[in-house]
Amino acid sequence: MTRGDSGSGGELLIEIGCEEMPAGWLPRLTRDLARHLQQRLTEARVAASAPSACSTARRLVVTAEGVAAGQEDLEELVTGPPVSAGYKPDGTPTKAAAGFARKHGVEVAALVEVDTPKGRYLAHQRHEAGLPTIEVLPAVLAATLRDLTFPKQMQWDAQLDDGKGELPFGRPIRWLVFLLDGRIVPFTIGRTSAAEGADVAVVEASNVTFGHRFLGPGAGEPVTVHSIADHRAALAERYVVLDRAARLEKIRSALVARAEECGGAVDLASPTLAALVEEVPDLVEFPMVVAGGFDEAFLELPGEVLARTMIHHQHFFPVAARQNGLAPSFLAVTNTAPENAERVSRNAERVLAARLRDARFFWEADRKVPLELRFERLATVLFHKRLGSYREKSDRMEELAGWIARDVLGRDDARADARSAARLAKADLATEMVGEFAELQGVMGGIYAREQQLPEPVWQAIYHHYLPVSPEPTAAPAKADLGAGAVTWAAVALADKLDTIVGLFCAGERPTGSRDPFGLRRQAHGVFRILIDLPELTGVTARTSCSELLDAAARPFEAWRTDAQLSEAVVAFMLERLQYVLEQRGHDIRNIRAVTGAAGAAVRPLEARWKLEVLPEFTESSDFKQLAVAFKRVRNIACELSDADHEAAEAAGPDLGTVLTEDAERELVKEIEARQPVIDEVMASSQDFRLGFAEAAKFGPAVDRFFTDVFVMVDDPVVRTARLRLMKRLERLILQLGDISEIVADPEG
């Protein structure tokens, strides 16, 4: 509904003027504000269009149109006592009925009778006339303010008279515009008695807002507004671009243009800049991009260090040179007017130069000490109080990485490099540069290793060993990034992550619910990204199992051997993470359970991926569905024979052909004998799981017939055991491919 459609308009405008809210909070906060206001309006029975919100660091604004002038009336049937308990035998009302009527302020005679599933009850038809909207809006705003949550909230000596006392918020609120059709909605944020005084006042709702803090002739002066359009126009005149998308667009186009003027370019989609470009619109109300330069001599610093110095400390954008590397330029998104550009730019240049001199000091100091000596100092850097120092972690990683390179990846030639890289991987934690820029950990170690002329596989492995940090197939690094170090990197990155996961579980630090302070889930995702994409990442095809890796990583930890529950917990955690990663890649959860569930710790993530890639070709075919249903029965019956008994019987018992006489079971024996070699070959080579599943699907009719014609649990123990052995053989054969019975399950199950 627009203003023209209705006499009353129904235009609601709320602006919460606050001191600078942290940029990173604003996108979520803005969405929450609109959502909570909508909920609270609905609860208050006030009809309105969906509210829309926008924000800058200094204001949270939410508007709604088509707001009804009044609340909807409330019609409610309130149930009282059963009719049977409402009247005495003589027909006069009981205390129960009289009390119920009194409570609602009516005569017993005015009560109605209603039929409910529990019987006939007395009831009162309650009618409450709606109030004018302006009278209910204060409670709506109070509840909405309480609904907003912040990553870290503060007290600011404020309170509401909603019975809930103090009003913590993200930052102090300094003004409040609260208008319904231009009329001020009465609302007050009170202050606690502790803060009373001349310089602390209540915040009263008004029709007064403020523009940009510093820009324009009347900067800081109040301005009166009467409508949403008025408010927008007043802010636009006063150097406030309220719409975030407009600020972002202005910033993007200015960055690109200024970069070209500097003779370079900015790649705003690159991982290093993407986060920054999303942050800057929420730091400024009036974005203006200035360009600056720095001494070309600083270009001798590694590009990673230059970029970090600009991005991390200054929120500056580095400019890529036309050829390669960086240009001696930067771009800064500021909150000021174009006429200040020159002055602001010169000052920013001076600040950046000081930072770069600092970085150069670290760069020069760090290179005087070989990483091997830094490694010794790791003895004083604690990894975890129960797991010792980073020196001890490095020792464990060295063993594990060497073993992974040779025994898992099958690359004995990479073993020595993997060991050296793992040993030095954490050494940069003792460098000045990483002390200053923690997020350059790994990267700096790699660069210093390269400077020390260590072999490429070693420095590449150190450089990238914290990666990947997310499970997507596109997550860094790509094989091309890893150069000659791909295999070494995989060994070191796996060793680091596995040691952390197993070690911290042993130290009692397992993640629970939303609590994962050590980021173990992310570490596990990294492990699986490497294992699942191993061929693409390294050119090596190794089908290692989870249990193999976990057992190796756990060797140094005493607790692993003494506490059986511990390994169960780690296995359960890892399987859950594997399933998560596979689900993220778009696989059906039933198929994921089929290929990962039955194997338990023995699951081979790379095989699981290959199976999942072909499984959907089969799951819709009728043969396969028939097998899936039958396989459930196979599994249920097969568990009647323990693994140990089965193995003993297979080794020493009679040949199945001599005991089994029914056609259906003899046919199934033959089917297994015919298909086993094909499936075994598929498993041995893991070449063509398509062939494996196709072969398995052919079992359907024979299994079906078996269950129709044969009763397994006969009294004769010899026959029974033979039939169970048959079931067990079939179960084991198919389980190599997966627990096909999962595929008929409900996806939600």
Next chain:
Amino acid sequence: MTLQDLIATLSSYWASRGCLIHQPLDLEIGAGTMHPETFLRVLGPSPWRVAYVQPSRRPADGRFGENPNRLFKHHQFQVILKPAPDRSQQLYLESLEACGIDCGAHDVRFEEDNWESPTLGAWGIGWQVMLDGQEITQFTYFQQAGGQVLSPISTEITYGLERIAMQLQRVDNVFDLEWAPGVKYGAVRQQEEVEQSKYVFGQVDQPPGEFATFHRELFDRYHAFATTLLESRLVLPALDYCLKCSHVFNVLDASSGVGVTERTAYILRVRQLAVAIARAYSGVSTEDDADD
């Protein structure tokens, strides 16, 4: 504007806004927050407004007088406004104008930076104030001190005097600052930076290991005596000795005499002292209740 003019201007500005102009704490400390005029005054209900310069020693930042931006000792101008006025930010911005900084001609921003001091059991919500990309001030609404939740909230404004002066004088090297007309910062302080850096990094003529041993012993003795003072209900002397512990620990830490686990333990010991002192000062300990 010289460094001493800057101090005079800020002092006169805040005096005219009702602040008592106090003097630095005459001990080695790392920040103006540790001064009892901040650490203790923000506790409890009584209003207070105070401003003072605090020379602040950060042993780990010592650079032998060679680095143009880092100092073993820098100067903070500290302001406490309790309760926090609604116009806290404007008051601060007007103080910049008083110093000759035209905010409308620069890019002045409040960027999220919450302050925390584990040794003092204190934290607050606030910003670093950026002037054309340079951090010049830490602006904080105190939430807790000495482990106590504060009510009312205080505004703490901590100006980095050297940083602001460098901006005003447009110099790139702190030692080139004009402290007084014709007198450079380097002439006043460079020798101190060189010698204090040598000291805190353990370049002292004594057998290896003795430096750390001596400071560990100092810490233990200061710590024990602080406890004794506290038991004698001498809160302010106890805070002095707590702060001596903190500084000795910082020296140990800078000279790499402290392992990581031990580091945590030292911080915890200072913090426990600070918390006990804060409780004694505001009279909330159960012991006090029993005595009353």
